[in-house]
């Protein structure tokens with residue numbers, strides 16, 4: 259091959275250096291935020307003059323932060339469940355169905371991923387204002403479900419495409435009704451895809467900020483909205499602490515996903 | 525056979541304008557091992573799927589003990605099936621795979637356990653009960669699939685090229701297992717394959733498919749010794765085809781002139797030929813010999829190549845008109861290789877294993 263890694267010579271060092279630089283560029287801000295959240299400087303001075311946990315104490319003492327986190331978790335969980343259920347039906351139709359416009363439907367279901375979020379946010383906000391869903395949990399969940407749907411459909415269709423339909427047919431000749439065959443054989447066999455879909459949909463909602471800013475009301479705020487609002491009001495290290503927790507939770511979910519996938523795929 | 529068991533009556537299946545199966549009719553007695561043999565795309569699987577219920581025939585009927593199966597959904601037909609591809613349930617262990625059909629039938633636990641043990645013993649995989657399918661070889665997976673398909677004692681077992689993904693040696697081993705299992709269980713088996721040796725090895729009867737029709741149905745011997753058409757003769761066993769011209773048929777014995785000018789007499793004609801009609805003479809390689817026989821069945825040839833295979837030799841001969849002939853004489857000591865070589869030799873054939881077909 260033209261770009262055989264083992265034969266790159268000096269280019270190899272350059273490639274490693276470049277990759278490291280990109281990784282650092284992506285990761286350093288996160289590292290800074292985490293460091294600052296433990297720093298004693300009220301003004302986010304770097305390097306921090308000393309170390310403290312008081313920003314975390316303040317964070318946990320403030321019920322609006324806790325509320326925001328719980329709201330985020332609740333909305334993300336509901337959006338994830340809905341996205342996975344709808345994603346399952348949609349994936350069966352997309353993978354198994356033989357109807358005209360199948361590719362069109364696939365494209366349509368995946369548009370939320372490529373459509374500029376702000377366009378989607380304005381559109382759905384305007385619509386929800388009119389029907390009275392703006393600022394409600396239901397409105398939030400619907401909007402986030404739509405945004406999360408591609409993240410559910412992609413892993414589920416991939417898993418379903420990798421699952422031989424003959425196996426389902428075998429379950430049916432064995433005496434299982436088509437529904438039983440799907441519930442008892444097909445779904446468990448594609449569980450890795452379903453599980454990934456759940457995690458990715460959850461995360462898509464959990465750290466979504468643009469639609470959330472439009473949809474939020476004074477009484478209904480998600481964590482990213484709260485962070486954004488606090489940043490504008492006063493730049494306190496509490497925000498850094500909240501952001502660090504957000505990063506921490508996301509990281510935990512990713513690690514759990516990786517571990518479970520490894521376990522399930524054995 | 526007093527009463528019909530499985531009847532396939534004028535089953536036809538079309539996909540758009542394409543006719544995949546043309547009015548196939550077969551009566552299958554209970555306990556028979558019937559093989560659908562034929563080239564890829566000849567409609568074998570489609571016919572099998574009509575019995576399994578995965579394809580609704582365009583017309584025709586499938587009856588089991590005089591009751592039509594067509595209105596019965598697949599999962600209620602109580603038919604066993606082993607697929608071409610590996611279809612063990614990846615989320616279940618071997619034992620749970622075999623237990624699955626019994627569980628969906630809500631059989632009591634004790635019975636399920638006993639049955640699973642019996643079935644795994646039948647396919648000789650007792651020690652693999654707790655494995656997962658991913659940890660089995662292809663041959664083992666197909667044996668588990670067989671155990672699963674037989675677990676609920678189905679009246680009919682369908683097998684769609686179950687061994688085609690396995691290597692030759694393993695294939696022969698499992699063929700022997702399938703024969704034994706057929707003998708021990710007495711289940712009626714409909715088996716699909718494109719491998720004529722496999723069909724000959726396994727079957728009571730073979731239905732040879734060609735382009736969606738049954739070209740001939742009968743025992744392996746029928747198809748081998750009495751092929752109804754050139755297609756059958758060419759598909760089953762090895763064969764040499766020599767072009768020629770029909771001269772006359774008298775008292776059932778036909779005389780032809782081959783392309784190299786030699787005259788052959790005493791041939792059985794499958795159908796009446798007119799004088800001068802172009803024909804093809806088919807001779808089985810093992811029907812040819814270098815031991816002298818009557819001149820009426822002699823061919824004048826040059827020996828092009830010989831090879832030794834232990835129990836047989838393979839000799840390639842060529843006629844004056846350039847047709848190559850494959851000869852498989854037994855390699856006895858009286859027929860040393862040295863004597864075989866050379867040009868201007870005569871080879872003789874047994875007219876009982878030679879067939880005349882229209883060209």
Ligand SMILES: Nc1ncnc2c1ncn2[C@@H]1O[C@H](COP(=O)(O)OP(=O)(O)O)[C@@H](O)[C@H]1O
Pocket residue numbers: 539544562563564565566567568569570571
């Ligand atoms: N679902 C289908 N749609 C269109 N054509 C099909 C379908 N299934 C089978 N065929 C066609 O029907 C013919 C017979 O197929 P099949 O029964 O699978 O052959 P075999 O099993 O003998 O190889 C083939 O030409 C195949 O392309």
Ligand SMILES: [Mg+2]
Pocket residue numbers: 565568569570684685
């Ligand atoms: Mg087939």
